[in-house]
Amino acid sequence: MTGDFAAQDELQLLQDSARRVLADACPLKELSAGGADAVAIAARHWQLAKAMGWPGLMVPESAGGAGMGCRGLAILAEEMGAQFFCGPFLATAVVGPAIAALAGRRGRMTGLARAIAEGATVLAGAAVPAGGQWIAAAPELGVENDAAPRLSGTRELVEHPALATHFLALEIVRRGADRVGLLAAPVPAGTGVVSVPRQAFDVSCPIASIRFERAAVAPGDVLSVELSLDALTALLRPVHVAIAAELVGVAQSALDRAVAYAKERRQFGQPIGAFQAIKHRLADAFVLVANARLAVRQAARGDDEPASVEAARLLAAEAALKAAGDYIQVQGGMGISWESDAHLHLKRARRLAAAFGTSQGFRQALVDRFVASVLSPPVPPVHQGAGSA
Amino acid sequence: MTCVETAAPDAAPAHPGPGVQAIVELPDDAQFRAAVRDWLDRALRALAGADFGRAAMHEMRFRRRWEDHLCQAGWSGLGWPRRHGGKELSLPRQAIFHEEYARLQAPLPVNMIGHGIVGPTLLLYGSEEQKQRFLPPLLLNREVWCQGYSEPGAGSDLASLTTRAVRADRFYRLSGQKIWTSFANVADWCFVLARTDPAQKRHGGISVLLVDLRSPGVTVRPIRQITGEADYNEVFFDDVRVPAENLVGGENNGWGIAMAAAGFERGTYFAPRIVRLQAELEEFVRLAAATPFEGGRAVDHPSVREHLARLVVDVHALRLNVQEILHQATSGTPPGAEGSAVKLLWSETHQRLLDLAMDILGPHVQLGPQEPAAPREGRWQRDYLWTRAETILAGTSEIMRNIIAERALGLPR
Numbered sequence: 001m002t003g004d005f006a007a008q009d010e011l012q013l014l015q016d017s018a019r020r021v022l023a024d025a026c027p028l029k030e031l032s033a034g035g036a037d038a039v040a041i042a043a044r045h046w047q048l049a050k051a052m053g054w055p056g057l058m059v060p061e062s063a064g065g066a067g068m069g070c071r072g073l074a075i076l077a078e079e080m081g082a083q084f085f086c087g088p089f090l091a092t093a094v095v096g097p098a099i100a101a102l103a104g105r106r107g108r109m110t111g112l113a114r115a116i117a118e119g120a121t122v123l124a125g126a127a128v129p130a131g132g133q134w135i136a137a138a139p140e141l142g143v144e145n146d147a148a149p150r151l152s153g154t155r156e157l158v159e160h161p162a163l164a165t166h167f168l169a170l171e172i173v174r175r176g177a178d179r180v181g182l183l184a185a186p187v188p189a190g191t192g193v194v195s196v197p198r199q200a201f202d203v204s205c206p207i208a209s210i211r212f213e214r215a216a217v218a219p220g221d222v223l224s225v226e227l228s229l230d231a232l233t234a235l236l237r238p239v240h241v242a243i244a245a246e247l248v249g250v251a252q253s254a255l256d257r258a259v260a261y262a263k264e265r266r267q268f269g270q271p272i273g274a275f276q277a278i279k280h281r282l283a284d285a286f287v288l289v290a291n292a293r294l295a296v297r298q299a300a301r302g303d304d305e306p307a308s309v310e311a312a313r314l315l316a317a318e319a320a321l322k323a324a325g326d327y328i329q330v331q332g333g334m335g336i337s338w339e340s341d342a343h344l345h346l347k348r349a350r351r352l353a354a355a356f357g358t359s360q361g362f363r364q365a366l367v368d369r370f371v372a373s374v375l376s377p378p379v380p381p382v383h384q385g386a387g388s389a
Numbered sequence: 390m391t392c393v394e395t396a397a398p399d400a401a402p403a404h405p406g407p408g409v410q411a412i413v414e415l416p417d418d419a420q421f422r423a424a425v426r427d428w429l430d431r432a433l434r435a436l437a438g439a440d441f442g443r444a445a446m447h448e449m450r451f452r453r454r455w456e457d458h459l460c461q462a463g464w465s466g467l468g469w470p471r472r473h474g475g476k477e478l479s480l481p482r483q484a485i486f487h488e489e490y491a492r493l494q495a496p497l498p499v500n501m502i503g504h505g506i507v508g509p510t511l512l513l514y515g516s517e518e519q520k521q522r523f524l525p526p527l528l529l530n531r532e533v534w535c536q537g538y539s540e541p542g543a544g545s546d547l548a549s550l551t552t553r554a555v556r557a558d559r560f561y562r563l564s565g566q567k568i569w570t571s572f573a574n575v576a577d578w579c580f581v582l583a584r585t586d587p588a589q590k591r592h593g594g595i596s597v598l599l600v601d602l603r604s605p606g607v608t609v610r611p612i613r614q615i616t617g618e619a620d621y622n623e624v625f626f627d628d629v630r631v632p633a634e635n636l637v638g639g640e641n642n643g644w645g646i647a648m649a650a651a652g653f654e655r656g657t658y659f660a661p662r663i664v665r666l667q668a669e670l671e672e673f674v675r676l677a678a679a680t681p682f683e684g685g686r687a688v689d690h691p692s693v694r695e696h697l698a699r700l701v702v703d704v705h706a707l708r709l710n711v712q713e714i715l716h717q718a719t720s721g722t723p724p725g726a727e728g729s730a731v732k733l734l735w736s737e738t739h740q741r742l743l744d745l746a747m748d749i750l751g752p753h754v755q756l757g758p759q760e761p762a763a764p765r766e767g768r769w770q771r772d773y774l775w776t777r778a779e780t781i782l783a784g785t786s787e788i789m790r791n792i793i794a795e796r797a798l799g800l801p802r
Contacts, residue, residue: 255798259798259799259800262800263799263800263801270801271800271801273794273800273801274800274801274802276787276790276791278800279790279791279794279795279798279800280787280790280791280794282794282798282800283733283789283790283791283793283794283797283798284790286726286730286793286794286797286798287730287733287734287793290710290727290730291706291709291710291734294706294709294710294713295705295706295709298709308705311701311702311705311706314698314702315702315706363695363698364694364698366698366701366702367694367697367698367701370674370697370701371674371678371688371694371697374671374674374675375674375675375678375688
């Protein structure tokens, strides 16, 4: 029990400090004023993240990190969503350490985790193939010469390219019904890496298309493995937790701002928040946000529930899109102006909802598993009800 | 076998295995859960005989027999103090009992107002005489209670109720009409909210009276519901004499008592409902797998799967909410708007589940809710109709959304 209390204290401390420093750094005013330089904001935020030790949050203590685990990650990512943190946190601090751990067990990428924790390596995730399917049908990346590897191919929608010391080339290719091939390599920015900036839908997150032209990779830094789909899901659990938690933060921010506006804005002689049409819309958003947060915390704990990761992603995306949409609607004409920060919520929600899988995919996985469990139960059900913790 | 168990009067089959008291005293939650499950399963099978799992098990006659059997065996007063005959179970253990009860799909209780509202209210606000008089028969389920709250002119706006109680010597003279009173047709007593001081506005001037439904001047008229059943009633009080000692918690204190009473079951109210919902969702999947639909099986149809995914996610969220509420109630956190959120989500999710079931039944929806030849003896049809009530009773979805908006979000009234 004392251990649990100590862990609780540590999580509380993380939340308090994150909330404080992120609120001071929140770029919403700057972004909605127009003309803000998203790259500069991200650079500023990344300095802050380094000062707070966040790049090493998921890196084991043995490699110089905080070894925090998913519960801490969910707390930090939610605060980041609520305060519109900009910067390559997901690729560097979540995807990077997960891939490094997988690679490390095969004697590859041995220095990556430590370099991330020290702040020396900053990763931009290069995981989306030209077709846009995050799990592709056929490979597009090629590696030649394993002793002095060179990587070629293209990746789309690479976030925060300007801050990266390395591009984390990542390719997942379907192999049969329930297996995938995974290729990963941190490619140093510079010679052989051509970056073409693209207009970003989410203006708080600069993006580029990347072309690797026989780009040199350090020997021992290329990982090529075959995994079961279940193993891939387990590998990516922190990634999904981080995305879902950030969506919950975006949702909460949109809801809070919509509520504040509804209390303030008067029409027909009273605050518009007194009208049931507004109340009921926002009450529904409240329920969704609360459910999404519970689902994310559950997914972060990672116990018993096989459905938890998909449910968390689904509920978080729905909550963020609904709350952001409500925030626009409640503001009326103001809601569709650039000057309102409502669009920033909607755009970030859309970007995150499509990262590392779609709601349609999560829904399908969830329902396939549920139907199978009812029609051909593999083992007698384990009841995890109240009080049997 | 304990002496409470042998007190069972209706010649229920003898029950092998550990008695209720022995189960209650098991040190470990998992052992307790397993023993409760085993006890309930054996008892229900023994009492229901050939009707086990059939529609007849959910009819009033059997429901009452089963509830009497449970209470007289000792499964009552689970959270009450021992000196009043209770079992003093912790909230998590009470939740375990209700979950296992729901998992078995045992018949719904009839005297829930008595056990869930009247008992706890008397323990908190009742006089010593009231406790002595009412608690022992309640524990044995010898007196069934109903709750006289809603009136024709006071539904969602309960505080506008107009039933009058006028003090006259050692009596109150009670006049007025209640409506949607569940189980008044089988109840012995009614827990009535009445106006004792018409000069006070709304929430003031309301009192709680315990009214014997056999008193002269009481008329109970059942209301037939859309399911064809008649569990709801109109109750007319025509100058009924209620002894002054049946006033609970002092004159004009009724509103506060009613609000407190509504919170008594906070920790354990939803746990069994979510377990039942989960069981019905699984039942639905089996139905959909056995139902031919648009050239294939209903369970494989993309539109059915889309709706099903939504239901799986919502039931998952409800389960997490129930754990959270139980956790809060156990640690003494004051209630927030979570109860309203869960009521809202539960009732609307349950409704959507039955909508989907009716969608895939195709032309079989024409079979009536009491038709034995219908799938599950008409339970899909019956529950489809009943789930229309769940978004209305105990606070409509509209009222729930108002409560969430005003209390959780602080929007103006």
